[in-house]
Each structure stands twice: as structure tokens, then as C-alpha cells.
Amino acid sequence: MDRLRAYEVFTTVVAKNGFARAADALDTSPANVTRYVAELEAHLGARLLNRTSRRLSLTEAGAALYERLRHVLDDVAEAEAAASADSRAPRGRLRINAPLSFGVRHLAPLWPRFMVACPDVELDISLSDRVVDLVDEGYDLAIRISRGGSQSHVARKLALSHNIVCAAPSYVAAHGAPASPDDLMNHACVAYTLSPEPEEWPFLDAHGQAYGAPIRPRFSSNNGDTVRAMALSGHAMAWLPTFLAGEDLRAGRLVRVMPDYPLPPIAILAVYPSRRHLSAKVRAMVDFLADAFNGTPDWERDTEA
Incomplete structure (x- = not known):
């Protein structure tokens, strides 16, 4: 038995939630997939999958093996990709999803530079604050803003943004500033x-x-720029990331309140489904963005975050 191939087949069955879908992904037959899983179970002396006509689930042994193999196979694939990267030029269509406000402010100025660096790559950029399903919706890469990272995909941190509570000077002049988080219920937010x-x-x-x-809350929105606009109006205080509020803080249009009470920072992540078979175009974009955001981003400067 080719154990590395058996491990790959087993993890693909789990990831695709089915033998037939795994066979399609691996360009083989369902019978071969079934054979590899059966041989692996026989080799280990343990059942890895519970299978019925309608449902597939991991056993306890299968779940433990899958978690270990997923990382091992990703590391193997990443090493192979790194060794062969020099021989592959990035080309083809690259579909990227990114949050609306961050995409307009901080990513849009970068796309022309990438197109000059990689002239054979065609960019297809979708901006949405909804968390898309990369595999089901056909995206190669997503830019996400997260306090907790990405549990279901591979993520590379591009930059950090701090969060602040802020208000327009006119709001503070009219209503004062909260002394602590306990005072927030006495303020419009x-x-x-x-x-x-x-x-x-x-x-x-x-x-x-x-x-x-x-x-x-006196006002609610699902868009960061709309939250920022309401804060700038002087009608309420807002909780904003520095990538949205940094320029306003430096210009004095917004002031930070409760500076002694820090908020958790958020990471700007490049997220992709797997390190395995990572295409040259995705690798080129991730490396490009990591280099573009290297160091202290503009939005963090002089914000005292």
C-alpha cells in the first residue's frame, strides 16, 4: 500500500464529505478511493469512517488521524511547492474576495502594482462583508479581518489593526466622554x-x-464606512478599527475616548483553502500582499492605539 497516497485519499474523502466527490477531486475512480480507505483501516487496525447510504462521519480514531494528517500533508505540499515555485510563472484568472471598506481603501491602490508585476494574471475582485465559502463559490483567495484567525482554511497574517472607541469632538463637547466601559450605556453608540x-x-x-x-445602540449598520460616517456626524460614539479611523484621528475629525481601556486587535488575513497544490498565481498574490503590508501600516501611525 502507498501510505502517502492512502493518507491523501482519506483526507480528501473527509474534506469533500464523500467517496465520489473525493474521486472526482483526485481524478480517480470511487472504487480506488474505497480500496485505499479500506487498506488504510486494515493497516491501522481501526475503523476511520462510519459510512451509510446517506451519511459519512468520522470515528474517534478517524478524527484524530485526520487532524494530524491535514497539517502533515499541507507541510509536504508546501515544501514541494516552494521547491518548484521558480519553474512556474503565475498566470490565469485569480478570483479574490475582500471586505468592502478595507478593499476600497487599502487594496484597490495595490492592484495596479500587482498587474505590472504579474502581467499574465487576470484579477477578478469581489468586495463583500459577507464571509464567502471559498470552495463552493469558486474563490482562489479571500482577505479577511478577524480576531480569531481562520479555523477552516490556511491563513497568513498580512497586517494588524487596532480597535478604538472614538467620537467626533462635537459629541464629546455636548455629552462628555465615558470614564469607563461601564458608562457606555449612558451614551449613544x-x-x-x-x-x-x-x-x-x-x-x-x-x-x-x-x-x-x-x-x-442608537444606530446600527453592517458596513464600517457607514459606522464611521455616523461617528463623524457627532450623533454617536463608535467602535472602529484604525484602518478606518486612523486618518480621522490624525486630522482631529475623531478623538479617541477611554484610551486606558484597550480593545482586542484584529488581524488582516490572506485566506486560501489549502497549501496543497497552491497555484503560482495565489502564491504570488499572497507574497505580494505580505510585502505590501510589511512593517507598520499607514493606518497605525500616530493613532496611539
Whole structure:
């Protein structure tokens, strides 16, 4: 038995949730897929998959093996890709999804530079704050903004953005500034509805642990620029990332409130389905973005975040 091939077949069956779909992905027959899994189970002396006509699920042994193999096979594929990368030129259509506000402000200026560096790559950029399914919706790469990273895909951190509570000077002049997160319920706030807890703002305690402080939303939106616009209007305070508010802070259009109460930072991630068989065009884009955001991003400068 070719154990490396058997491991690849087993992980593909799990990832694709089926023998027939795994066979399509591996360009082989369902019978071969079944044979490899059966031989692997016989070799290990353990059942890895529970199979019925309608459902496929991992056994305890199968789940443990899958978690280990997924990382091992990704490392093997990444090593192979790195060894052969010099012989492959990036080309073809590259579909990328990115958040709307971040995409317009910080990614759009970079695309012309990438097109000059990789003239054989055709870019197809989709901007949406919805979390897309990379595989089902046919994306090669996504840019995501996350406090927790990506659990289901490979992610490379491109940059960091801090979060702040801020308000227009006119709001502070009229209503004062909260002394602590406990005071937020006495102030008009803007809720970002795509956050995990829209009516709570996360802060970090003295031990670096996150806790939620309730707010009183006067206005809600699922778009960061709309949240920023409401803060600039002076009608309410907002919880904003520095990649949206940094320029306004430097210009004095917004002021930071409660600077002694930090909020968890967020990571700007390049996310792709797997390191295995990573195409030259995806690798080129990830490396390009990592280089573009290397160092301290413009949005972090002089924000005292």
C-alpha cells in the first residue's frame, strides 16, 4: 500500500464529505478511493469512517488521524511547492474576495502594482462583508479581518489593526466622554451588526482577557464606512478599527475616548483553502500582499492605539 497516497485519499474523502466527490477531486475512480480507505483501516487496525447510504462521519480514531494528517500533508505540499515555485510563472484568472471598506481603501491602490508585476494574471475582485465559502463559490483567495484567525482554511497574517472607541469632538463637547466601559450605556453608540455581539463592545482586562461591555445602540449598520460616517456626524460614539479611523484621528475629525481601556486587535488575513497544490498565481498574490503590508501600516501611525 502507498501510505502517502492512502493518507491523501482519506483526507480528501473527509474534506469533500464523500467517496465520489473525493474521486472526482483526485481524478480517480470511487472504487480506488474505497480500496485505499479500506487498506488504510486494515493497516491501522481501526475503523476511520462510519459510512451509510446517506451519511459519512468520522470515528474517534478517524478524527484524530485526520487532524494530524491535514497539517502533515499541507507541510509536504508546501515544501514541494516552494521547491518548484521558480519553474512556474503565475498566470490565469485569480478570483479574490475582500471586505468592502478595507478593499476600497487599502487594496484597490495595490492592484495596479500587482498587474505590472504579474502581467499574465487576470484579477477578478469581489468586495463583500459577507464571509464567502471559498470552495463552493469558486474563490482562489479571500482577505479577511478577524480576531480569531481562520479555523477552516490556511491563513497568513498580512497586517494588524487596532480597535478604538472614538467620537467626533462635537459629541464629546455636548455629552462628555465615558470614564469607563461601564458608562457606555449612558451614551449613544453605533452598533456594527456583523460583529459576533453587536450590542456589546469587547475590551481587554488587566490580564489580557476579553470581556463584553453592553452599549445602547442608537444606530446600527453592517458596513464600517457607514459606522464611521455616523461617528463623524457627532450623533454617536463608535467602535472602529484604525484602518478606518486612523486618518480621522490624525486630522482631529475623531478623538479617541477611554484610551486606558484597550480593545482586542484584529488581524488582516490572506485566506486560501489549502497549501496543497497552491497555484503560482495565489502564491504570488499572497507574497505580494505580505510585502505590501510589511512593517507598520499607514493606518497605525500616530493613532496611539
